[in-house]
Amino acid sequence: MRWLPALLLLACGPSLPEVSKPVDYAEPRFGSGGWGYTAGSAFVGASLPSGLVKVGPDTTGKNGTLKFLHFDGYWASDDTIQGFSHLHLHGTGACDYGVLTLMPTDLLDASRTTPDGYGAKFSKKSEVSTPGSYAATLTQTGITAELTATTHVAHHRYSFGAAKAGVVVVDLAHHLWRRHHLHAELTLSPADGRAHGQLHSMGGMSKGFGGVDVYFELRAKTPWTQERVWSDASPFADGTTAAGTGVGAALQFDVSDGAPVELQVAVSFVSNDGAAANLAAEALGFDFDGVRARAAQAWNEQLSVVKVSGGSEDERRLFYSALHHVFVMPGSATDVDGQYRGHDGAVHSADGFTYVSDLSLWDTYRAQNPLVHLLAPSLGRDVARSLHAMAQQGGAFPQWPLATGDTGSMIGASSEVVLADAYARGITDFDAEGAYALLRAAALSPTAPAKGRGGRAGEEAYDRLSYFPATEDGSVSLTTEFATDDFALANLAEALGHAEDTAHLRERMLGYRKLYDPASGFLRARLEDGSLAHPGAFDPLVLSDEYVEANAWHSLWAAPHDVDGLVSLLGGQDAFIAKLTDFFQKSKEEYAALPPDSLLKNMPRPYYWHGNEPDIHAVYLFAQGGRPDLTQEWVRWVEDTWYRPGPDGLAGNDDGGTLSAWYVFSALGLYPLPGSDRYLLGAPRFPRATVAVKGGVFTIEALEVSEKKPYVAKVELDGKALSAPELRHADLKAGKTLRFTMSATPTAWGRR
Numbered sequence: 001m002r003w004l005p006a007l008l009l010l011a012c013g014p015s016l017p018e019v020s021k022p023v024d025y026a027e028p029r030f031g032s033g034g035w036g037y038t039a040g041s042a043f044v045g046a047s048l049p050s051g052l053v054k055v056g057p058d059t060t061g062k063n064g065t066l067k068f069l070h071f072d073g074y075w076a077s078d079d080t081i082q083g084f085s086h087l088h089l090h091g092t093g094a095c096d097y098g099v100l101t102l103m104p105t106d107l108l109d110a111s112r113t114t115p116d117g118y119g120a121k122f123s124k125k126s127e128v129s130t131p132g133s134y135a136a137t138l139t140q141t142g143i144t145a146e147l148t149a150t151t152h153v154a155h156h157r158y159s160f161g162a163a164k165a166g167v168v169v170v171d172l173a174h175h176l177w178r179r180h181h182l183h184a185e186l187t188l189s190p191a192d193g194r195a196h197g198q199l200h201s202m203g204g205m206s207k208g209f210g211g212v213d214v215y216f217e218l219r220a221k222t223p224w225t226q227e228r229v230w231s232d233a234s235p236f237a238d239g240t241t242a243a244g245t246g247v248g249a250a251l252q253f254d255v256s257d258g259a260p261v262e263l264q265v266a267v268s269f270v271s272n273d274g275a276a277a278n279l280a281a282e283a284l285g286f287d288f289d290g291v292r293a294r295a296a297q298a299w300n301e302q303l304s305v306v307k308v309s310g311g312s313e314d315e316r317r318l319f320y321s322a323l324h325h326v327f328v329m330p331g332s333a334t335d336v337d338g339q340y341r342g343h344d345g346a347v348h349s350a351d352g353f354t355y356v357s358d359l360s361l362w363d364t365y366r367a368q369n370p371l372v373h374l375l376a377p378s379l380g381r382d383v384a385r386s387l388h389a390m391a392q393q394g395g396a397f398p399q400w401p402l403a404t405g406d407t408g409s410m411i412g413a414s415s416e417v418v419l420a421d422a423y424a425r426g427i428t429d430f431d432a433e434g435a436y437a438l439l440r441a442a443a444l445s446p447t448a449p450a451k452g453r454g455g456r457a458g459e460e461a462y463d464r465l466s467y468f469p470a471t472e473d474g475s476v477s478l479t480t481e482f483a484t485d486d487f488a489l490a491n492l493a494e495a496l497g498h499a500e501d502t503a504h505l506r507e508r509m510l511g512y513r514k515l516y517d518p519a520s521g522f523l524r525a526r527l528e529d530g531s532l533a534h535p536g537a538f539d540p541l542v543l544s545d546e547y548v549e550a551n552a553w554h555s556l557w558a559a560p561h562d563v564d565g566l567v568s569l570l571g572g573q574d575a576f577i578a579k580l581t582d583f584f585q586k587s588k589e590e591y592a593a594l595p596p597d598s599l600l601k602n603m604p605r606p607y608y609w610h611g612n613e614p615d616i617h618a619v620y621l622f623a624q625g626g627r628p629d630l631t632q633e634w635v636r637w638v639e640d641t642w643y644r645p646g647p648d649g650l651a652g653n654d655d656g657g658t659l660s661a662w663y664v665f666s667a668l669g670l671y672p673l674p675g676s677d678r679y680l681l682g683a684p685r686f687p688r689a690t691v692a693v694k695g696g697v698f699t700i701e702a703l704e705v706s707e708k709k710p711y712v713a714k715v716e717l718d719g720k721a722l723s724a725p726e727l728r729h730a731d732l733k734a735g736k737t738l739r740f741t742m743s744a745t746p747t748a749w750g751r752r
Contacts, residue, residue, distance in 0.1 A: 017310070018688075022303035022320045023296055028129045030321035031091070031654055033076030033647025036602030037611055040650035040659075041071040042325060043090040044129045046149040048295055049302040049327040050356060050379060053267055054088040055147050055154035056134055057081045058098050058176065060119070067204075073098045073176050076647030081122050081136065082115035083174055084147060086154050086267055087201075087214065089402075090328040091654025092360060094409070096203030096402060098176030100216055100267065102156060106141045106163040108226060108252045110236035114179075118169045131303075131324050132295025148292040151332055152266050152278035157288045159260040166255035168263065170195065170218070172247040177203040182211070184247040186229065188240040193223035195249070196272050201403075209343075209405030214267060217275040221262040221286040224251040262286050269404050270347055274335040281336040302327055305375045306668070310687035317645045319667050319685070322660035326368055327376070329656040330383065333357040333403065341404045343394030353385040357401050362410035362481075363613050363655035365417040370672035371661040373425040374732070375691070384422045384430040387415050391438045395451025406454075411474060411548055412481030413442065413455035417675040420488035423495055424677035425729045426694075436496055443489055444501060456485075461528075466511020470525035470533030470546070476515055477548035477614070480523070480558035483512045487561035488675025512559050516569045521579070522552035541606040553583060553607055554615040560673060563624040576625050583618065584608050584634050591641065610642045611652025616662055620671045620680045628725040629711055629746035632683040635666050636710050639685065668700055669740060670727070679732075681725035681750075683712050684740055696734030704742040712750070713743040725750040 019025065031040030045056015058070070061078035069075040072088050083101035103118045112118040126137035126144070135146040146157040160166040172184035184199035195218040202211035229239040232246035242249065253261045264286070266279035283291075303323050308316065333355050334340045340355040342348045348355075356379075361369075373380040390406065391397040397415035398406035416439055423432055442453040444463070453459050462468055462482055468475040490505035517524040517532060525533040525546040533546070540552035547555050557580070559566060567576040587607035594601050609615060619638060622630035642651035643663055650659050665671045668691070669684035684702040691698045715722045716739045717731060727738070 018307050019309070019316060019320070021300060022307070022323070023131055023300035025316045025320035026131050026299065026303060026324035027317060027321045027645070028131060028324065029076060029647055030318070030645060031325065031647070031650035031660075032074055034602070034650065036068070036599065037604055037652055038602045038648065038650070039069050039071075039075070039653065040647075041091045041093070041653045042650070043072045043088050043328055044074050045084070045088065045134045046132055046147045046154065046295065047328060048132065048149060048151050048298050050330060050332055051149060051151045052332045053086055053149045053152055053154045054090075054328070054331065055084055055086045055149055055156075055265075056088055057136065058083055058085055058101070058174070067095050070176060071095050071653065079121050079124070080119050081138065082119040083169070083171060084145065084156065085174060086216070086265060089358060089656075090325065091656055091658070092205075093653045093655065094204040095177040096205040097201065098174065099172075099180075099199060099201045099214055100265065101169075101171040101174040102263065102265065103169045103171070104138070104141075104143045104145055104158040104160070104261070105167045105169060106143065106160070106165050108165060108167050108228060108250055110230075112167070112169060112250065113230055113236060113248055114171070115174060118171075130296065131299035133292045146288065148288060148295050150282040150291065150295070152268070152336065153282045154265045154267075155283070155288055155291050156263045156265070157260050158262075160255040163255070166253040166261050168251045168253070168261060170249045170251065172197065172199045173245065175201065175203065181232070181245045183243070183245065185243045186241065186247050186249055188227055188229070188249060188251075190223055190227055190240065193220035194218060196275065198272065199247070205400070205402050205407040205409060206405065208407040208409065212269060212403040212405065214269065215272045215275045216268070217266045217272065217279045219264045219279060219283070220251070220253070222253065224253050226252040262288060268335050269333055269341050270335050270339050274337070274339060278336050299324065302376070305692040306664070306689060308686040308689045311685065314645050315667075315685060318643055318649070318663065321645070321649075322663040325654055325660035326371055326657040326664060329360065330356040330358045343390045343398070343401070343405055345404075346393070348389070348393065350389075354382045355389065356382050356386045357403055358656075359383065359387075359398070359401050360656035360658070361398070361400055361414035361418060362412060363658040364661075365414045365421065365674050366613055366616060366658060367661035367665060367672065368657045369418045370421050370425065370674055371664060373422050373427055374729075377427050377694075380422050380425075380427045381429055384419055384427060384435070387419060388431060388435045388438075391415070391435070391454075396442055396449065396454030397439065399455045411455070411478055413439075413485045415439075415455065416443070416485045416492075417488040420492040420675045421672070423492055424675070432492070433496060436492060436498070439489060439492075440501060443485070444504070456482075462511075463508070465514075465528065466508050467514050467526065469528045473545050474548035475525045476523050476546045476555050477550060477558070479512050479515060480555060483509045483559055484561060484675065491676055510562060510565060512562075513565055513569060520552075521570070523555050523558075524552070543604065549612055550614040551606065554609055557583075557615055557618040557621055560617050560621060560624065561675070563621060567625055573626055577622065577627050577630070580618070580621055580625070581630065584637070588637060610638055610659070611650075613655065613658060616659070617671070620682065623680050623682070623725040623750065626752040628681065628750040631680070631725070632711050633746070635682045639663065639666060669702065669738075677729040679727045679729070681712075681715060681727065683710060683742070691732070693732055693734050698732045698734060699737040700740075701737060702740035702742055705740070706742075709742040709744050711743040711746050712740050713747045714741040714749055715739070723750070724752075
């Protein structure tokens with residue numbers, strides 16, 4: 001009767017501990033360290049899911065504030081806090097924000113008007129970073145700083161202990177990009193314990209559209225007893241107003257009773273009145289602990305859309321830390337009354353949605369946006385409606401919107417992929433026809449729209465040749481990006497009934513094939529006459545101007561919508577699988593050969609490069625090419641090699657949650673084909689996971705999965721065997737179960 005327990009296990013399922021409170025496993029500092037190209041740039045401060053306010057520490061240390069380590073202001077190895085600013089990005093590869101800085105200190109003095117003066121070392125052991133809150137103790141002064149947030153409001157609590165005085169500096173000149181010499185205004189109302197003002201922020205990204213105005217309203221729990229103001233034009237002195245450049249104020253509080261100093265700071269991109277309304281609506285009292293508890297609850301509800309069972313503690317920490325990162329960006333840019341400032345500079349009202357910004361589209365379309373479309377369709381709707389509004393008001397769909405404008409960063413028309421992906425995955429409650437008309441005008445019209453084509457710049461040559469000629473820098477990458485855009489736009493056109501457009505786009509999306517060079521076996525830049533632009537010696541490992549943030553190896557795999565075509569170009573399935581295997585095997589060997597502390601580990605990878613976006617889907621090409629067993633094998637290698645708990649746990653910039661979304665998808669055993677309704681199957685990391693979908697939950701099971709059984713022997717959807725490693729979005733319905741049967745060795749399941 002020894003078989004009875006096994007039968008019961010199969011019939012009833014195993015007794016696996018399900019995560020009951022996901023927020024306890026999420027660690028914002030995961031990915032906040034690293035060096036060089038492996039710096040994750042994770043935001044560690046306090047925010048709500050998709051909140052505007054992201055209040056947290058900006059730090060420095062023995063390496064100073066090297067920009068590539070401080071894109072979000074914080075680096076895990078630093079030992080000095082320069083201040084707590086209210087707006088941050090997450091995981092990006094460029095500096096912006098880090099504005100409207102507060103910092104507690106112990107002296108009301110002119111020496112404390114810049115980060116060099118008011119900055120202080122802090123105790124790493126005292127540091128606490130959880131979703132929705134942050135705290136640290138400043139060792140030089142003994143002051144403990146605690147932060148939490150609502151959507152538009154930051155709540156600061158400073159305990160001064162034995163400090164000689166309780167002073168809070170308000171610095172309107174601090175910025176991550178460089179110290180600001182742009183206009184700011186500040187007005188203090190000492191009797192009310194309030195202040196308001198505005199500043200113009202110009203960062204490494206926002207300089208692309210001239211910068212952004214940030215308005216704020218500050219309220220103290222108890223009025224301060226003394227104040228000083230200053231600017232570049234006026235020295236540290238008594239006063240209640242300051243304007244110009246280099247603007248700031250110092251507020252001294254009576255802390256003789258030992259009570260902490262509490263302040264609330266509301267932010268708006270619209271107006272001072274908007275900031276005041278945001279404060280009034282979201283900060284009803286000075287209940288710091290209550291706000292912090294509600295922030296944690298909001299994050300717990302967001303993370304609970306996926307509940308995993310089983311797995312190790314580290315696997316759970318990795319999973320929920322990654323899922324937390326997915327929802328830090330984008331952020332709300334809408335005030336509580338629905339107003340927002342559009343890309344035309346005017347104030348508009350969001351009707352029936354929340355206008356969001358800070359969208360790293362070239363990165364996020366690959367994994368983060370599809371994950372949002374699966375797990376948070378209401379946010380996906382907000383993104384779709386916001387992008388459409390940006391296009392209507394700015395004249396073209398944006399490439400990388402930040403705050404109130406388009407930075408124009410990166411290549412391609414990634415908005416097309418995001419909108420097509422949303423529509424294909426069931427998010428249809430936006431004006432798809434209206435959006436399509438604008439997308440079509442940019443992508444297919446012989447005459448460019450009055451305000452340009454946005455990310456479709458260069459469309460005329462591309463439409464004529466079906467590729468970008470070498471006269472354009474990065475011509476190969478431009479071509480593969482436009483091919484991806486065409487694939488997505490074709491899917492949207494087909495769904496909306498535009499048959500002629502669909503046919504043209506489906507033909508044009510294959511034009512990248514013209515760049516294939518049989519002699520070298522890679523995509524190469526070509527002139528308009530079709531000849532190679534650089535016919536001499538060629539090194540596929542070099543990051544040359546034929547590509548963008550990639551080399552020939554990375555770029556070869558950049559058309560996942562046309563795997564059959566690439567298989568044909570490379571000489572058939574065997575040749576395709578052999579070359580793709582070589583790509584990963586050489587990456588594995590190269591990485592293993594380096595000493596653990598080698599700085600070369602932190603450089604761009606010449607073969608598979610998980611720390612950047614262009615090839616992160618490549619491991620799923622095995623499944624598309626008929627060898628899902630190799631996807632299962634190499635996905636686990638990527639997970640084990642490039643993800644680990646701790647500050648150095650990411651392979652590169654998280655780019656708005658992109659690398660984190662890759663891990664979440666892969667741990668669930670799915671991966672999206674962006675711009676479509678398709679998911680490719682890998683192998684789950686957890687024995688069981690439930691995913692909240694419309695009407696209930698979708699269950700994923702792999703009861704025997706482990707390091708010893710990483711391969712898939714069979715997959716069933718509600719008891720029906722699947723023959724191919726692919727699902728459609730419509731398959732992920734409430735009440736259904738996707739069951740993986742695992743194996744210790746590779747199997748023939750799904751092969752072709």
